[in-house]
Amino acid sequence: MSTATPAANGSHKQRDGAKHLIVWLFLLIEVFPLYMMMQVSFKDNASFIQNPWIPTPPYTVTETIRSFDGSVQEKTRAATWAEVFTAVKPSPDRDVITVTKQFDLSVYHVENWGFGIKLIGPYIANTVFVAVTGTIATMFFAILGAYFFARYKMPFSSVLWSLFLLLMLLPGVANIVPLFILLRDLSLLNTLWALIIVGVAGAQVFNIFVLRNFIEDLPKDLFEAAEMDGASHFQQIINIVIPMASPIIGTLAILAFLVKWNDFLLPLIVLRDKELFTLGVGLIYLDGEYVKHWGQIMAAYFIASIPLIIIFLFTMRLFVRGLSAGAIKG
Amino acid sequence: MALPITPQKALREWRLYAFIVPSIILVGTFAYFPAASAIYHSFYDWSGGETKQLIGWDNFRRAFGDEVLWGSFVTVSILIVFNLFKLIPSILLAVLIHRIKSDRWQYLYRIMLVVPMIVPSLVTLFIWKFFFDPNLGVLNNVLDATGLKSLLVWLDQLFNWGVFYADVPIGWLSQPELILPALFIWGFPWIGTVGVLIYLAGLQSIGTEIYEAADLDGVGPFKKFIYIELPLILTQVRLSLVLLIIGTLQGYGLQLLLLGESGGPGGRGMVPGLWMYNRAFIAGEFGYACAVGMILFVFILILTLINNKYVRVDK
Numbered sequence: 001m002s003t004a005t006p007a008a009n010g011s012h013k014q015r016d017g018a019k020h021l022i023v024w025l026f027l028l029i030e031v032f033p034l035y036m037m038m039q040v041s042f043k044d045n046a047s048f049i050q051n052p053w054i055p056t057p058p059y060t061v062t063e064t065i066r067s068f069d070g071s072v073q074e075k076t077r078a079a080t081w082a083e084v085f086t087a088v089k090p091s092p093d094r095d096v097i098t099v100t101k102q103f104d105l106s107v108y109h110v111e112n113w114g115f116g117i118k119l120i121g122p123y124i125a126n127t128v129f130v131a132v133t134g135t136i137a138t139m140f141f142a143i144l145g146a147y148f149f150a151r152y153k154m155p156f157s158s159v160l161w162s163l164f165l166l167l168m169l170l171p172g173v174a175n176i177v178p179l180f181i182l183l184r185d186l187s188l189l190n191t192l193w194a195l196i197i198v199g200v201a202g203a204q205v206f207n208i209f210v211l212r213n214f215i216e217d218l219p220k221d222l223f224e225a226a227e228m229d230g231a232s233h234f235q236q237i238i239n240i241v242i243p244m245a246s247p248i249i250g251t252l253a254i255l256a257f258l259v260k261w262n263d264f265l266l267p268l269i270v271l272r273d274k275e276l277f278t279l280g281v282g283l284i285y286l287d288g289e290y291v292k293h294w295g296q297i298m299a300a301y302f303i304a305s306i307p308l309i310i311i312f313l314f315t316m317r318l319f320v321r322g323l324s325a326g327a328i329k330g
Numbered sequence: 331m332a333l334p335i336t337p338q339k340a341l342r343e344w345r346l347y348a349f350i351v352p353s354i355i356l357v358g359t360f361a362y363f364p365a366a367s368a369i370y371h372s373f374y375d376w377s378g379g380e381t382k383q384l385i386g387w388d389n390f391r392r393a394f395g396d397e398v399l400w401g402s403f404v405t406v407s408i409l410i411v412f413n414l415f416k417l418i419p420s421i422l423l424a425v426l427i428h429r430i431k432s433d434r435w436q437y438l439y440r441i442m443l444v445v446p447m448i449v450p451s452l453v454t455l456f457i458w459k460f461f462f463d464p465n466l467g468v469l470n471n472v473l474d475a476t477g478l479k480s481l482l483v484w485l486d487q488l489f490n491w492g493v494f495y496a497d498v499p500i501g502w503l504s505q506p507e508l509i510l511p512a513l514f515i516w517g518f519p520w521i522g523t524v525g526v527l528i529y530l531a532g533l534q535s536i537g538t539e540i541y542e543a544a545d546l547d548g549v550g551p552f553k554k555f556i557y558i559e560l561p562l563i564l565t566q567v568r569l570s571l572v573l574l575i576i577g578t579l580q581g582y583g584l585q586l587l588l589l590g591e592s593g594g595p596g597g598r599g600m601v602p603g604l605w606m607y608n609r610a611f612i613a614g615e616f617g618y619a620c621a622v623g624m625i626l627f628v629f630i631l632i633l634t635l636i637n638n639k640y641v642r643v644d645k
Contacts, residue, residue, distance in 0.1 A: 030445075149350075152339075152346065175623075180610075181616070182360070201359070220333065294460070
């Protein structure tokens with residue numbers, strides 16, 4: 001750790017200003033998509049086209065317009081920011097007779113969110129099922145496997161280890177066609193179980209690889225003491241490995257969850273029924289619609305992020321720490 | 331390291347094998363078997379059904395004459411060069427954050443780096459697709475507002491590209507010439523959260539006394555980067571380099587969603603993985619798709635071997 005003394009801190013403060021500025025610039029551009037998603041989700045297409053960049057002001061403008069055939073119409077639209085801060089005047093060139101401005105929260109189209117929930121709520125439920133089940137199974141089997149490799153040099157364990165490592169060289173891309181056929185023959189096509197099983201299998205090598213290093217570094221005395229007391233291997237995992245390796249297990253679990261949450265290629269190939277769609281396929285179909293209501297789409301996107309927001313809210317510290325510390329080893 | 335074990339004790343500990351069996355079964359069934367099956371079927375004329383015909387090397391002969399396939403390899407090479415360039419901002423950002431003296435700010439920035447990860451990558455992809463929209467998209471609006479559009483039009487007239495016109499919105503994903511530039515711009519400013527955090531972890535091992543010694547010797551910020559910081563994160567940079575090259579070579583999800591199954595207008599965004607996907611699931615030529623996958627596999631294998639042999643950096 002670089003620990004700067006208070007004196008050094010003070011004397012370098014001015015030089016750090018430029019660095020802060022650049023970092024902020026980077027970070028602001030990074031979160032810009034998030035910002036767009038949020039503010040567009042409250043707009044309808046008209047107010048979005050009128051003002052794509054900043055949130056709509058909470059005002060509406062009602063204009064009474066005389067059409068060229070003499071009839072009088074009343075029209076209400078969202079106000080622009082310029083109109084909020086200046087008095088609105090009828091404009092003679094557009095035959096506007098009267099203009100009124102009123103405070104109105106209905107410019108925020110909350111119904112976009114309702115629509116979004118109805119649209120992708122079922123997809124989210126499916127994805128949560130796949131990702132949670134898959135993550136738990138991934139970590140369970142990976143811890144068992146890593147314990148096998150880390151505890152003793154069992155006969156054949158080095159052969160098995162090389163077989164696992166070889167798999168890291170195999171590009172998954174060549175597999176997808178036979179995998180599709182295999183899933184068809186196992187009649188797993190169009191099921192969520194296909195996604196879970198393939199996801200768990202695909203995550204084994206990486207997780208066992210990282211966890212093995214970690215378990216090997218745990219003090220050997222702990223295991224020996226436990227063995228003296230007659231603890232089985234499974235009990236040793238529960239009582240020693242899981243508590244001692246919890247930061248790295250947590251980080252790996254978050255990464256595994258993210259991978260499953262973001263997967264769309266396999267669901268796209270495997271799933272056919274709309275009731276089974278996960279977020280990946282669901283969003284792709286949403287994107288394929290002809291008439292796009294950006295507000296509804298962005299609301300749906302935002303809802304798709306909410307489970308991740310909840311997870312990161314609770315695990316951000318763990319994630320940052322685990323990735324910062326565990327990375328040097330990996 | 332794992333403890334050595336005597337054969338007698340290993341015999342008594344036979345239950346330990348039960349721990350590895352599930353992983354072996356999973357990996358064997360869903361990784362090794364499909365790989366073997368891909369090799370086997372690449373020698374067949376096979377459309378996914380029961381009937382298949384052994385045709386020897388015909389699939390590979392056809393692949394060597396397949397212009398789309400070779401075009402896709404050219405495209406993916408260009409994309410790899412792009413992505414190498416896109417590694418730089420992450421490294422710079424990590425060094426910048428590391429050089430900030432206050433630990434509290436460093437921690438805050440780290441946390442803020444994680445924020446974009448809450449957006450599912452698919453959503454990020456679609457938002458970028460929306461940014462590229464010719465009429466409503468952010469990109470064209472920014473170009474218009476900053477006057478860069480007129481610069482592009484001027485350059486166009488100068489070099490006769492025939493791509494940018496003053497009154498026509500730029501169709502980033504619909505004009506064949508612009509597919510590759512769009513893929514380059516995609517993801518600006520190209521910060522990889524996991525990458526930055528890993529670089530930062532590597533940079534942490536630099537003690538303050540090294541910086542103090544460098545300051546005494548009058549070493550400038552750029553030289554500090556070259557001689558102090560870069561060597562320390564070279565392992566991590568090399569790792570992300572390798573993962574990035576292999577990932578780009580076999581990736582096709584981005585192209586599939588951004589440009590469609592046939593690689594967009596003029597097939598400019600066609601990459602080998604997408605061509606394989608296209609042959610298998612659009613044309614139903616599963617045997618040929620397996621052969622394309624094999625060729626891709628050979629390329630990746632060669633790259634991995636070269637990497638393991640020559641690009642090794644001492645820890």
